Amino acid sequence: MVDAVTTTTEAASRTTAARTSLTSNFETFLSLLTSQLKNQDPLSPLDSNQFTQQLTQMSGVEQQLMTNDLLTSLLAAQQGGGLGGAANYIGKDATAVWSATKLEGGKANWSYELGASASEVSLSVIDGTGKTVWTGPAPDRTSGTHDFVWDGKTSAGGQLPDGGVYSLKVTAKNGTNAVEAQVLTRGQVSGVELANGVPYLTIGAALVPLSSVIGVKDHPET
Structure with missing residues (x-):
């Protein structure tokens, strides 16, 4: 039981750290993109496909983190609810x-x-x-x-x-x-x-x- 709870806690911690890193990287990316758009050469504009691809990749990572959050929540509920639900039978x-x-x-x-x-x-x-x-x-x-x-x-x-x-x-x-x-x-x-x-x-x-x-x-x- 302790090992299972520890595993759930560690998974949640890793997901939180990954989300913090993703948020920081996304903000940095938007800042750089904004600067590039402001200072781009009108005669040679930036290739929109490159930053569109990067946005898609970041969106995919965010979706994966959301999935991890859901799985962690379900695991925690199963661990806490299984024993807690069984305890209701005591005395019956x-x-x-x-x-x-x-x-x-x-x-x-x-x-x-x-x-x-x-x-x-x-x-x-x-x-x-x-x-x-x-x-x-x-x-x-x-x-x-x-x-x-x-x-x-x-x-x-x-x-x-x-x-x-x-x-x-x-x-x-x-x-x-x-x-x-x-x-x-x-x-x-x-x-x-x-x-x-x-x-x-x-x-x-x-x-x-x-x-x-x-x-x-x-x-x-x-």
Whole structure:
């Protein structure tokens, strides 16, 4: 974040310096041109094409500087607005289409949504290497959104340590027909951060990109 702001500041500084130089050169050019026109030989007037070409070149440089100003302004707005906008989510309840979260306190929390009731719904927990560490039936097969808490144990019964990042996969079907399903992360937003220019929200033990959020509401008063 500091590097990005520094880059924007330096770009603005260079543009300002270039404009100051251009203004000075333009004023000098006009002064010299005026003197030449006043003192030119009527029998051998100055070639208008030369100073017209110089005016065109200066106009082109000025247009480029104006473009630089616009790009700098847009970059500054993106840097300031991205994190500032995400901060408005703090304290609210958010729902995101996101499946990765940390194992903390011996548990990991997800939600899953079914587009219709299913005869069979299977959940799988996958570690950071892509390995399935646990598979089991979902606690609810009816249409709608349901919560699921994993206790951090593998299918073989071993307890995995806290700190690992795991993802949930849901597979639902009615007979041989697949049922539409997706994994969600739901909870109260406790913080925001900017990574590579992308705003992220902290929801429980998950770090969720703002772009994956599909719903936000006020957290109920307790």
